[in-house]
Amino acid sequence: MIKKEGGTMDRDTIFLYVIAVIASCFGLINCIQFFFKGNKTAQTVGTIISFKTINPENSKFRNSKWATVSYKVNGRTYQSQNCIQVPMASQIGTTVTVRYDTQNPEKLYGFSILRIIVSFIVAAICIAAAIFNLV
Numbered sequence: 001m002i003k004k005e006g007g008t009m010d011r012d013t014i015f016l017y018v019i020a021v022i023a024s025c026f027g028l029i030n031c032i033q034f035f036f037k038g039n040k041t042a043q044t045v046g047t048i049i050s051f052k053t054i055n056p057e058n059s060k061f062r063n064s065k066w067a068t069v070s071y072k073v074n075g076r077t078y079q080s081q082n083c084i085q086v087p088m089a090s091q092i093g094t095t096v097t098v099r100y101d102t103q104n105p106e107k108l109y110g111f112s113i114l115r116i117i118v119s120f121i122v123a124a125i126c127i128a129a130a131i132f133n134l135v
Contacts, residue, residue, distance in 0.1 A: 046071030
């Protein structure tokens with residue numbers, strides 16, 4: 001572990017470890033959800049019918065967009081009970097792939113293998129940067 005004079009880590013190194021822990025926890029939670037719920041879900045394509053942003057829509061920094069989606073399962077049209085995060089460029093009418101609960105099709109899930117992999121890659125990069133003092 002890289003330490004500064006006096007035996008304490010600098011703020012950048014601590015920050016990297018904190019990000020690594022957060023990314024690892026996020027990945028682990030998504031992994032557990034996928035393990036327990038993955039075989040009880042299916043995917044389909046839906047259409048965004050409404051959305052909200054955390055900050056004003058013109059603010060791109062530290063913002064996210066959450067959408068309500070309409071989609072068909074076995075010939076029946078559903079509207080999601082919960083919102084899912086979508087890319088900031090998405091608009092009403094944009095199509096998105098959604099993962100729904102096969103027992104309760106109105107419920108959508110946000111977990112995916114790609115999200116799990118990316119979170120663990122982010123954690124690994126942050127740990128490597130902290131260990132090798134790349135900041």
